[in-house]
Amino acid sequence: MFIDKQSPIPMYHQIMENLKKQIEDGTLAPDTLIPSEREYAERFGISRMTVRQALSNLVNEGYLYRQKGKGTFVSREKFEQPLQGLTSFTEDMRQRGLKASSELLDFNKIACPAHLFSSLQLADSDAVFELKRIRFANDEPMAIETSYIPEKFAGTLTKEHLTGSLYEYIENHTGLAIAHATQELEANVATKGEAHLLSITTGAPVLSITRTTYLQNDLPFEYVLSVYRGDRYKLIHTMER
Ligand code: GLP
Numbered sequence: 001m002f003i004d005k006q007s008p009i010p011m012y013h014q015i016m017e018n019l020k021k022q023i024e025d026g027t028l029a030p031d032t033l034i035p036s037e038r039e040y041a042e043r044f045g046i047s048r049m050t051v052r053q054a055l056s057n058l059v060n061e062g063y064l065y066r067q068k069g070k071g072t073f074v075s076r077e078k079f080e081q082p083l084q085g086l087t088s089f090t091e092d093m094r095q096r097g098l099k100a101s102s103e104l105l106d107f108n109k110i111a112c113p114a115h116l117f118s119s120l121q122l123a124d125s126d127a128v129f130e131l132k133r134i135r136f137a138n139d140e141p142m143a144i145e146t147s148y149i150p151e152k153f154a155g156t157l158t159k160e161h162l163t164g165s166l167y168e169y170i171e172n173h174t175g176l177a178i179a180h181a182t183q184e185l186e187a188n189v190a191t192k193g194e195a196h197l198l199s200i201t202t203g204a205p206v207l208s209i210t211r212t213t214y215l216q217n218d219l220p221f222e223y224v225l226s227v228y229r230g231d232r233y234k235l236i237h238t239m240e241r
Contacts, residue, residue, distance in 0.1 A: 081235050
């Protein structure tokens, strides 16, 4: 890396551009520990403040991530999640050539919670399965998903089915056809509990996605709250004018 102190381009900006280039062309591989602020400052004979500004900007832009007590590392490329297709987590991972797996945290049959009556078109005498899973891509935690499935659509659902794909169970074991869904996406920060499950730090950015999925007869069969890691996901869609 070369810093030109005579240049009108601010030094923090030069450091940023240099590091970005090295990350983009692969000179700095994902998860590489980069030199500390102090090392950079000494190497270039500049202030630590200048280095800090450059590194903080790159953290904010997602090029680098910090780990408490360990240092600053090069980020991995985020997964691009298209928003158009109605796919399952298992299908998404398969398409990327990765192994999908889950850890089932909760599996209960409960009376439908009142706040889901309208989304699931149910009443308080109706039962739902409540399932909470951590979803992994090649053993790395990506998301926490809490799903509510009306019992009438998934009466034979057991814990064992949920080591695999829920959508596969619905389509192959119940004969129901999954048709369409609506989603809401929101920015959020990880709570302490979520951070622990996702191996990120408390307060790290996450994407909260709520999905209501419908069968071919337009009846809702699932309501899901997903919390995706903000450092590993970006959502993609195309628009036409
Ligand atoms: C995605 C969706 C969830 C859905 C899940 C099913 O992750 N965000 O709403 O419940 O896929 O995935 P699978 O069939 O792998 O269990």
